[in-house]
Amino acid sequence: DAGITQSPRHKVTETGTPVTLRCHQTENHRYMYWYRQDPGHGLRLIHYSYGVKDTDKGEVSDGYSVSRSKTEDFLLTLESATSSQTSVYFCAIKENEETQYFGPGTRLLVL
Amino acid sequence: GQSLEQPSEVTAVEGAIVQINCTYQTSGFYGLSWYQQHDGGAPTFLSYNALDGLEETGRFSSFLSRSDSYGYLLLQELQMKDSASYFCAVIGQNFVFGPGTRLSVLP
Numbered sequence: 001d002a003g004i005t006q007s008p009r010h011k012v013t014e015t016g017t018p019v020t021l022r023c024h025q026t027e028n029h030r031y032m033y034w035y036r037q038d039p040g041h042g043l044r045l046i047h048y049s050y051g052v053k054d055t056d057k058g059e060v061s062d063g064y065s066v067s068r069s070k071t072e073d074f075l076l077t078l079e080s081a082t083s084s085q086t087s088v089y090f091c092a093i094k095e096n097e098e099t100q101y102f103g104p105g106t107r108l109l110v111l
Numbered sequence: 112g113q114s115l116e117q118p119s120e121v122t123a124v125e126g127a128i129v130q131i132n133c134t135y136q137t138s139g140f141y142g143l144s145w146y147q148q149h150d151g152g153a154p155t156f157l158s159y160n161a162l163d164g165l166e167e168t169g170r171f172s173s174f175l176s177r178s179d180s181y182g183y184l185l186l187q188e189l190q191m192k193d194s195a196s197y198f199c200a201v202i203g204q205n206f207v208f209g210p211g212t213r214l215s216v217l218p
Contacts, residue, residue: 098142
């Protein structure tokens, strides 16, 4: 399972509140990714990181920020949550050029 | 930009063979991957094609035609546990996933 954990696994929050999701890996992979998954849209890339303090935007980055101060941790922050950010969030690492391994996911509900 | 198309749903019976198609439009293409996701679970890697042709892994095979921007996943001897969603993904600078195909296997 590539040693990927996500926390929290479930969260309910209110519109306008800040939310931070954590992804932790134990195998020193350089690349880490945050995706959101919504019905009919598959997995859409929010942000990714290619090293400590090196991050870049993905397809749906508006309203999200990320940080990576240590190799093992990649944080996703919703500065002011909106109902449109209700989703399932997956973290992933790149094992090699052809394979990504995913964490168990975080279900976020914004009321 | 990049876009992928897959059928939204496929239904088949146990023991049958099913093919899930994927067409893509992309700039920058290294290969096509397939992932399986059971309800409530995380996507898991199934197969990867960088070159044209068929790759076989047990009951699952994956095909790629780069000239046609087309690939498919072939599942043989279907089992109930194969009921899941299947995603194709274009591998370029990043991974771009298709919308997914929900496969229901009936007894």
